Amino acid sequence: MNKIFILGILIVLFLFVQQVSAECNATVWGKIDFLGCNDSAAINATIQIISGMYLLSTQTDENGFYNVSISFPSPSKNITIRIIKQNKNLKEYDNIVINCGDNISINYSIGKEPIQSFRGNIINENGDNINETDKEEVRIHLKLILEDSKNVNASESITSTMTSNGSSFYWITPNSFYCSWPTKLYLWAEPTENYYYRVFDDENLVPLSSPNYTSLIGCSLSHLPITKDFVRLQRKSVGDNCSYNDECRSNLCDQSFRICQCAGNADCADNQICDNVTHQCKNLTCLGNQRAFNHTCIDCSSYDFDNNNITDIFDAVYLLEYISGEKKDISPGCADVDNNGIVDLFDVAYILYYLVVF
Ligand SMILES: [Ca+2]
Ligand SMILES: [Ca+2]
Numbered sequence: 001m002n003k004i005f006i007l008g009i010l011i012v013l014f015l016f017v018q019q020v021s022a023e024c025n026a027t028v029w030g031k032i033d034f035l036g037c038n039d040s041a042a043i044n045a046t047i048q049i050i051s052g053m054y055l056l057s058t059q060t061d062e063n064g065f066y067n068v069s070i071s072f073p074s075p076s077k078n079i080t081i082r083i084i085k086q087n088k089n090l091k092e093y094d095n096i097v098i099n100c101g102d103n104i105s106i107n108y109s110i111g112k113e114p115i116q117s118f119r120g121n122i123i124n125e126n127g128d129n130i131n132e133t134d135k136e137e138v139r140i141h142l143k144l145i146l147e148d149s150k151n152v153n154a155s156e157s158i159t160s161t162m163t164s165n166g167s168s169f170y171w172i173t174p175n176s177f178y179c180s181w182p183t184k185l186y187l188w189a190e191p192t193e194n195y196y197y198r199v200f201d202d203e204n205l206v207p208l209s210s211p212n213y214t215s216l217i218g219c220s221l222s223h224l225p226i227t228k229d230f231v232r233l234q235r236k237s238v239g240d241n242c243s244y245n246d247e248c249r250s251n252l253c254d255q256s257f258r259i260c261q262c263a264g265n266a267d268c269a270d271n272q273i274c275d276n277v278t279h280q281c282k283n284l285t286c287l288g289n290q291r292a293f294n295h296t297c298i299d300c301s302s303y304d305f306d307n308n309n310i311t312d313i314f315d316a317v318y319l320l321e322y323i324s325g326e327k328k329d330i331s332p333g334c335a336d337v338d339n340n341g342i343v344d345l346f347d348v349a350y351i352l353y354y355l356v357v358f
Helices: 002-021 313-325 345-357
Strands: 026-035 047-049 056-057 065-070 076-084 088-099 103-105 109-111 117-125 138-148 153-162 168-171 183-189 196-201 213-216 229-232 272-274 281-283 292-293 296-299
Touching: 026 047, 026 076, 026 088, 047 065, 056 065, 065 076, 088 109, 138 168, 153 168, 183 196, 313 345
Parallel strands: 026 103, 026 109, 117 229
Antiparallel strands: 026 065, 047 056, 047 076, 076 088, 117 168, 138 153, 138 183, 183 213, 196 229, 272 281, 292 296
16 A cells, blocks of 8 residues: 555656646747838847746848747647847737747737927027018928848838918927837028027027937827927028038038039039139139129120120110110120229210210
């Protein structure tokens, strides 16, 4: 009886030890998916399988897939699956029962969420709102760039708006975006003909030097917009100091010497041209019978304004008509006969003098 009892105990112990030492294997796999976005954004999301003190970690591949093999010494186990990107918990699935030989799939799709909108005013350097326009309304842009683990743009969203009817006010509502992923935000205003614009830095109470206000994106339950004012600043001429292209009227800031350069003749004075190589303005050298006008040398010597190959009193009359606005087709460079920078009756008198003397 005793022997049978002891044998029974031994068998129970043997089975117990067998059960404890039994190795169970299972697999958890799945895909992290971005709805409407490149899979590459999901690279290197970390997947943690947690079971009590036991933790397994793996990462997604270039297509967002992951696959983890788990061994555990019991027929079934409670596990937690946690999805992490850049130390931030994106999703956690708790109390999943996994059994010996299981091959379970846990997928996760990341959807877009709304982010906060931006609003503000165009202000001058004293902080006053500017309500007049610079020939055109100010155009504001907001760009969101979702980055994958290699800092490659995986998705980009851009929204634009403009002030309207001469108002200083703008309001920009971005497209919804993948808030839970590293995403950079850029806010900027396009330069207008005479001005460039910088976001006012509320902390340091100065305009930012960079054209872009940049920030990491944040989703918020708050629907209150973020206020960012733009300071309007005068664009600069060729030769002035600059840091960024939009500070220059020419849209060309030399990054070595930090001065505004010319991009074309229009950036230079009327009697100058833009050197294609140095991007500097240089004076036109015109012959004695020529005038620099509209970035070129034109022949003005004959004063034959009506183009009939004779210089006579009718050319003086023609110039009078030009001065009165009746005629438009004389270049001001030639109409300024005495070359004093003004087209007036003295130029007519100069032609009469020319006719008498020559
Ligand atoms: Ca004539
Ligand atoms: Ca004149």
